Amino acid sequence: MASHLLSLLIWLPILGAIAVLAFGREARVARWLSLLIALATFALSVPLWTGYQPSGPLMQFVESMAWIPALKVNYALGVDGISVALIVLTTFTSVLVILGSWGPIEKRVSQYMAAMLALEGLLIGVFAATDALLFYVFFEGMLIPMFIIIGIWGGPRRVYATLKFFIYTFLGSIFMLVGLIYLHMKTGEFSLDAFSRAGLGSTEQAWLFFAFLIAFAIKVPMWPVHTWLPDAHVEAPTGGSVILAAIMLKVGGYGFLRFSLPITPDASQEYAWVVIAMSLIAIIYIGYVALVQEDMKKLIAYSSIAHMGFVTLGLFIALALVRQHQNPMGARLAIQGAMVQMISHGFVSGAMFSCIGVMYDRLHTRMIKDYGGVANVMPWFAAFMVLFAMANCGLPGTSGFIGEFMVILAAFQDSPLIALLAAFTLIIGAAYTLWLVKRVIFGEVGNDKVAKMKDLDAREWIVLGAFAVAVLALGVYPKPLTDLMEPAVLQIVKALAMAKA
Amino acid sequence: MIQFNPADLVTLRPELFLLGATCSILLIDLFLKAAQRDVTHWLSLLALAATAALVYCGIPAPGQSVPAFNDMFVSDGVAGVLKLFVLLMTGLVFLYGRSYLRDRKLFIGEFYLLLLFATLGMMLLVSAGSLVTVYLGLELLTLSSYALVALNRDSAASSEAAIKYFVLGALASGLLLYGMSMIYGATGTLDLAKIHAVADFSTNSPHRTLLAFGLVFLVVGIAFKLGAAPFHMWLPDVYQGAPTAITVFIGSAPKLAAFGMAYRLLEGGMGGLHGQWTLMLAWLAVLSLAVGNLFAIAQTNLKRMLAYSTISHVGFLLLGFVNGSASGYAAAMFYAISYALMAAVAFGMILLLARAGFEAEEIDDFKGLNQRNPWYAGIMAITMFSLAGVPPLFGFFAKLMVLKAAIDAGQLWLAIVAIVFAIVGLYYYLRVVKVMYFDEPADDAPLALPPDRAFRWSLSLNGLALLALGIAWSPLLEWCNSAFAAVAK
Numbered sequence: 001m002a003s004h005l006l007s008l009l010i011w012l013p014i015l016g017a018i019a020v021l022a023f024g025r026e027a028r029v030a031r032w033l034s035l036l037i038a039l040a041t042f043a044l045s046v047p048l049w050t051g052y053q054p055s056g057p058l059m060q061f062v063e064s065m066a067w068i069p070a071l072k073v074n075y076a077l078g079v080d081g082i083s084v085a086l087i088v089l090t091t092f093t094s095v096l097v098i099l100g101s102w103g104p105i106e107k108r109v110s111q112y113m114a115a116m117l118a119l120e121g122l123l124i125g126v127f128a129a130t131d132a133l134l135f136y137v138f139f140e141g142m143l144i145p146m147f148i149i150i151g152i153w154g155g156p157r158r159v160y161a162t163l164k165f166f167i168y169t170f171l172g173s174i175f176m177l178v179g180l181i182y183l184h185m186k187t188g189e190f191s192l193d194a195f196s197r198a199g200l201g202s203t204e205q206a207w208l209f210f211a212f213l214i215a216f217a218i219k220v221p222m223w224p225v226h227t228w229l230p231d232a233h234v235e236a237p238t239g240g241s242v243i244l245a246a247i248m249l250k251v252g253g254y255g256f257l258r259f260s261l262p263i264t265p266d267a268s269q270e271y272a273w274v275v276i277a278m279s280l281i282a283i284i285y286i287g288y289v290a291l292v293q294e295d296m297k298k299l300i301a302y303s304s305i306a307h308m309g310f311v312t313l314g315l316f317i318a319l320a321l322v323r324q325h326q327n328p329m330g331a332r333l334a335i336q337g338a339m340v341q342m343i344s345h346g347f348v349s350g351a352m353f354s355c356i357g358v359m360y361d362r363l364h365t366r367m368i369k370d371y372g373g374v375a376n377v378m379p380w381f382a383a384f385m386v387l388f389a390m391a392n393c394g395l396p397g398t399s400g401f402i403g404e405f406m407v408i409l410a411a412f413q414d415s416p417l418i419a420l421l422a423a424f425t426l427i428i429g430a431a432y433t434l435w436l437v438k439r440v441i442f443g444e445v446g447n448d449k450v451a452k453m454k455d456l457d458a459r460e461w462i463v464l465g466a467f468a469v470a471v472l473a474l475g476v477y478p479k480p481l482t483d484l485m486e487p488a489v490l491q492i493v494k495a496l497a498m499a500k501a
Numbered sequence: 502m503i504q505f506n507p508a509d510l511v512t513l514r515p516e517l518f519l520l521g522a523t524c525s526i527l528l529i530d531l532f533l534k535a536a537q538r539d540v541t542h543w544l545s546l547l548a549l550a551a552t553a554a555l556v557y558c559g560i561p562a563p564g565q566s567v568p569a570f571n572d573m574f575v576s577d578g579v580a581g582v583l584k585l586f587v588l589l590m591t592g593l594v595f596l597y598g599r600s601y602l603r604d605r606k607l608f609i610g611e612f613y614l615l616l617l618f619a620t621l622g623m624m625l626l627v628s629a630g631s632l633v634t635v636y637l638g639l640e641l642l643t644l645s646s647y648a649l650v651a652l653n654r655d656s657a658a659s660s661e662a663a664i665k666y667f668v669l670g671a672l673a674s675g676l677l678l679y680g681m682s683m684i685y686g687a688t689g690t691l692d693l694a695k696i697h698a699v700a701d702f703s704t705n706s707p708h709r710t711l712l713a714f715g716l717v718f719l720v721v722g723i724a725f726k727l728g729a730a731p732f733h734m735w736l737p738d739v740y741q742g743a744p745t746a747i748t749v750f751i752g753s754a755p756k757l758a759a760f761g762m763a764y765r766l767l768e769g770g771m772g773g774l775h776g777q778w779t780l781m782l783a784w785l786a787v788l789s790l791a792v793g794n795l796f797a798i799a800q801t802n803l804k805r806m807l808a809y810s811t812i813s814h815v816g817f818l819l820l821g822f823v824n825g826s827a828s829g830y831a832a833a834m835f836y837a838i839s840y841a842l843m844a845a846v847a848f849g850m851i852l853l854l855a856r857a858g859f860e861a862e863e864i865d866d867f868k869g870l871n872q873r874n875p876w877y878a879g880i881m882a883i884t885m886f887s888l889a890g891v892p893p894l895f896g897f898f899a900k901l902m903v904l905k906a907a908i909d910a911g912q913l914w915l916a917i918v919a920i921v922f923a924i925v926g927l928y929y930y931l932r933v934v935k936v937m938y939f940d941e942p943a944d945d946a947p948l949a950l951p952p953d954r955a956f957r958w959s960l961s962l963n964g965l966a967l968l969a970l971g972i973a974w975s976p977l978l979e980w981c982n983s984a985f986a987a988v989a990k
Contacts (some may be wrong), residue, residue, distance in 0.1 A: 068975040069850075070982055071905075111875070133901075137892040142887060145929070151939040159939050162933060170891070170927055174920045179907045182913070333553075 006077040006128045014121035017114035024110030035374035038095045043090040072189035076131040080488035086127045089346045093246045094120040101239040102319035115145040133190040154235040168228040179211035196262040205423035209267035212260045219252030223282040233301035238357025246350035253311040272316040282309030287428035314338025314407040328415040331493045337406025344399035351388040351467035362453045372446025378455045384464040387436045393430040399474035509569035515555040522548035523617040544663030545613045553588040564986040575630040578984035583627040583761045590754035591620045596959045598746030600951040604857040617937045620643035626762030632681045632691045650743040662742025669735040670960045673725030680718025687711040693770040700773045729785045730792035735801035740808035749848040751840040760837040790922040804862045824906035827988040831981040832902035839899035844883040849960045869942025878937045880964030887967045889930035895970040
């Protein structure tokens with residue numbers, strides 16, 4: 001029986017966005033209606049997770065319908081374990097984002113909620129598309145709601161930040177578009193499957209690899225094309241930051257996995273050192289940059305870049321492992337680690353930005369120096385914040401530890417030097433995160449305004465509590481997640497080993 | 502020996518009907534009082550709709566073409582599709598322009614008659630089977646357009662624009678005519694199909710030089726009419742100076758007709774010199790993309806900005822031509838249709854915001870539109886994103902098709918130049934969205950909309966079509982492809 005679950009997951013929030021715009025003249029209605037839609041979408045994504053059979057075929061819940069027969073473009077959807085995990089992350093985070101924006105967003109509520117829901121639908125589309133053109137449409141389409149979210153509800157420099165965000169990411173992806181059209185010319189269709197069997201020469205692969213690299217490196221973002229991210233994060237409203245950090249950055253990592261590795265494996269191997277070097281610079285240099293930030297959001301933004309460095313490191317270390325060391329198990333570990341890191345970073349960064357949002361709603365400042373001793377007045381909040389900070393430094397028992405540990409372990413099998421450099425993050429990450437916590441949460445109450453801060457209300461409790469459960473659950477018992485992704489990861493490792501020219 | 506075949510009249514029945522209808526409207530309008538002008542309005546729309554129905558019924562099967570009047574006139578799929586969209590765009594101009602013209606005391610019969618004659622000219626132009634018909638159709642279109650631009654006699658800007666348009670347009674027509682005479686000299690025929698068969702550009706051909714010069718003049722003439730750089734000088738001034746209701750027209754339907762003319766002359770007539778003109782068009786495309794996008798950034802007047810953006814879109818359209826095969830022409834036609842639809846909404850929005858004594862043609866006039874009227878701000882945002890080529894809107898897929906045409910033709914460099922300028926273009930379209938959504942309005946009152954319901958509805962539908970065609974664009978693409986089924990390759 002053909003399942004339409006994926007279509008439903010994509011279109012429910014998008015159509016819901018239209019409904020919110022139409023009926024949400026009153027802010028209260030808009031909020032409840034969008035919460036309802038987000039909850040329904042989340043509920044629908046649960047059967048996706050429980051219904052995915054790791055023993056079954058790789059791609060499940062497959063849908064396919066001719067979209068543009070003249071170009072053999074199909075409306076083709078399907079998920080493997082990695083996509084399922086990312087889709088569930090998206091639906092989960094979206095509910096919390098809508099809940100978290102309940103109070104802080106006061107002007108044009110229906111438009112904000114509609115943009116969030118549309119963004120959710122488009123993100124699910126990105127993770128579910130198995131046709132390159134469809135992927136591209138979702139990939140680019142999601143810029144529009146984000147552009148609006150940052151531009152309307154953002155901070156003082158929002159216009160600069162949002163234009164930079166849009167033009168920067170558009171610049172990257174349009175080169176990918178040329179690559180996709182080229183691949184279409186070679187294969188006559190747009191399916192990712194056909195692309196990976198295109199039998200490309202090494203020069204072609206190299207060009208395509210760099211076209212994809214520009215697109216996804218900007219999205220991840222990797223050093224040195226990361227500069228849009230701190231601006232976008234600082235100016236975006238809390239909800240925008242959470243979606244940006246928790247999900248949109250993952251699209252970059254996901255793109256490497258779906259495009260660069262399977263379609264241009266030889267070029268990926270040849271230029272893996274470029275990506276690995278960029279990742280290490282992100283991990284170490286950006287970590288130091290994070291250390292000196294005075295704006296909390298900027299600090300977390302830079303820490304996001306450093307953490308995403310582990311994702312790209314893991315993905316490209318795998319190539320070296322499988323091809324130079326004939327070590328498929330090591331490669332499996334690396335990719336598995338990169339994926340766990342993606343999911344974990346989604347929870348942790350989402351939670352950190354939510355925490356900053358909670359404080360910002362009370363004092364309307366993000367500067368570290370304006371706070372101090374928050375633990376004295378907001379004990380519950382402080383408990384959550386410290387937990388997420390620990391996850392951010394990769395403390396064992398939290399989700400942050402698992403992914404980083406797996407990637408470092410895999411990197412060690414390739415080169416102890418790379419592993420050593422990557423492991424620096426444990427020190428730098430701890431330094432900037434703990435120092436942030438020390439200055440903001442602990443110590444004497446900083447000033448009168450801090451003294452008047454109220455502890456979490458019920459709504460904030462639910463948001464941070466849900467993140468906390470996710471972070472701890474993934475940290476203590478990651479097996480369900482790794483089991484879910486196992487077949488997809490093994491398939492990628494196998495393909496990489498086979499594709500060796 | 503010229504023979505008259507009564508069946509030819511049947512082939513020409515849409516044109517003949519439109520001609521008859523226009524003359525009748527001319528007479529009827531004479532006897533109408535100013536207050537009854539709406540009769541002319543609805544009659545004109547009716548005439549367009551009936552003509553469209555006749556065109557639709559007369560489209561021959563894919564790959565077929567029906568000649569008439571000794572091959573002076575051709576009715577084929579390309580002509581059919583272009584005529585339908587030309588009629589649609591003219592209809593939209595009528596719908597959009599009414600309240601604007603009424604507010605400015607320009608709601609006169611001449612507007613309708615001149616537009617109908619221009620439409621007739623475009624219909625002839627896209628069906629032309631000989632150089633003479635091309636010229637005839639073109640002059641009918643351009644002479645009507647000059648007069649339309651000058652419709653507001655008391656406005657200095659409007660008169661200036663008309664003079665510029667006329668002088669430069671006449672120059673372009675002259676160049677085109679000169680090129681045609683050379684081609685006639687080299688081939689001895691005016692019939693485009695015969696020229697195609699006879700034109701011999703091999704190295705030992707005695708007419709090589711003459712043909713080359715003729716081709717250059719033809720391309721220059723076409724570039725003038727399309728508004729491709731470096732022959733674009735008239736375009737910004739005319740767009741800005743003309744009454745906005747006329748700009749809607751000049752920006753939309755004639756682009757389709759110019760595409761048809763280029764196709765008839767270059768593929769229909771000079772197909773044998775394909776290698777020569779694709780190179781010329783490639784450079785015209787690069788220049789248009791550069792000039793259009795770079796100059797548009799600096800504009801503060803929305804009409805002028807859109808004029809420069811037109812130049813850049815012509816650059817994109819030419820990418821399809823550079824391919825020089827059926828799929829390339831189909832991509833270019835697809836692009837021309839998408840551009841006409843987008844330009845109609847963009848200029849239509851200026852008409853919507855304009856009131857008596859106030860032209861909403863500065864970008865700043867759109868400040869805070871989202872707070873004053875979210876619906877039309879949304880329509881304008883869709884249009885801007887579509888013009889910029891952001892999926893899932895129509896404009897993106899049009900760009901995709903022409904980029905594909907260029908890449909398929911092995912012109913990867915051209916595609917890369919095009920996308921680099923597309924990024925430049927993105928900036929000024931986003932600026933309009935920024936003004937509408939992120940800036941505070943100068944005046945908090947809800948937008949006073951014109952009472953003309955037909956205008957508001959058709960503008961909304963036109964805007965939503967950009968979204969709908971972004972999702973379901975396959976039928977239109979198939980239609981464009983089938984129109985070119987007869988072209989070899």
